[in-house]
Amino acid sequence: MRILVVEDDRILGEAISQRIGRMGHGLDLAQTGNQANQMLGVQEYDLILLDLNLPDMTGNQILQNLRKKQSNTPVIILTARDEIKDRIELLDLGADDYMAKPVDFGELEARCRALLRRSQGQAQNTIEYGNVCLDLQACTVTVAGVLIELKQREFRLLEVFIGHTGRVLSKETLIEHIYNFNENPNPSVIEIYVARLRKSLQDSDIHIRTIRGLGYLLEKHHD
């Protein structure tokens, strides 16, 4: 999962980044509205943490901008202001949640988990597809109830696949979801991880179909 943190306060931004980073997600930090908009133009995110008070524009504008593009990435607002009116407006604008500063990191993590879960169309902390079950918190995977070992990257890849079932995912798209902005690996690394994932999933009833020239597609097995 790939998360954008928009926060001008360097200290707070870094603190959040660290915390989120430890959850094992790809993460970008924008310190101005402009920067944020640029990044949003280039990259699709799975979650956005948005500070309202930015030096160059209000979080409001960023949010409007985002929704205008038909994006439905979940957004959590961070705000020092606690006037209910504003919050309502933001929720109506398309924010999904908000938190008042000072931020309680534990709660922030929980809310991130809840929203990420929802945007994947699941309301549980484990995602199941076929006989494969991901535990997002423990970062473990079971196939038919048997625990299997996945490396971090493999796990994240599988997470993206299961979160986008029914969609063909190109190597580029997959890279965007499991790498940071400043990382530019060769798209062929995806081939490697797909290969490893396939090996790990060979006893499961799902498999990754390659669609030549387009990407990969997660499917249930039907022999």
Add this chain to the structure above:
Amino acid sequence: MRILVVEDDRILGEAISQRIGRMGHGLDLAQTGNQANQMLGVQEYDLILLDLNLPDMTGNQILQNLRKKQSNTPVIILTARDEIKDRIELLDLGADDYMAKPVDFGELEARCRALLRRSQGQAQNTIEYGNVCLDLQACTVTVAGVLIELKQREFRLLEVFIGHTGRVLSKETLIEHIYNFNENPNPSVIEIYVARLRKSLQDSDIHIRTIRGLGYLLEKHHD
């Protein structure tokens, strides 16, 4: 949209119901945990407002119960307690949001709207023409509901045809649409792909008519 309100306090429950009802949604009110579980067994809801302190069981149990059934209906918790710990647990249990009592009705409405929007927002990106249906995300095509296999180029070509129904498309135009600027294939490749597409579409109710000297035209079949 159909909403379940679980709230034992009669006054508050009615107030919420009225308010939500005015948003134009169908609504049921449960005053006990048992009642709630019963209703959840019979009816599928699009959103649940759940009071934590019920006479016969905790909201917790209802939530667990719900998630055990693989339901991913969004849930908003209503709670008088405002200890952060509890809230985190609930979010982790699969709640999507919470509000502290006393409830601000404006805010409640806004949150409901946000969650409903999100759960609806999984619109499918498909184009239909006749009995042919393109899924742009999965890059798949069905004819009369049956999945057919198309190569990448064939798919793109069909996409262009369906996106320009009622227009005669010259080979040159088609090439411009499915090739990059720097690629300059022989215009006759289009003939090949049209031939292959025709073969794939022979069981459909659309066909590609040749207009000699001008190009091709996608039409619905009428024998």
Add this chain to the structure above:
DNA sequence: CCCATGTCATGCGTATTTTAGTGGTCGAAG
């Protein structure tokens, strides 16, 4: 320093795309 993990480079096999070539069809002009 060593091991675990992640990334990259090479070469091979195959699926897809493109070209080439042959024969067929259409339509206009004689």
Add this chain to the structure above:
DNA sequence: CTTCGACCACTAAAATACGCATGACATGGG
């Protein structure tokens, strides 16, 4: 009505791009 030329359909085979396996090379934490 016939004939001619241009355009189109179709097959087979060549060329290419793509994906995969393997192993070598980085990197970073213990």
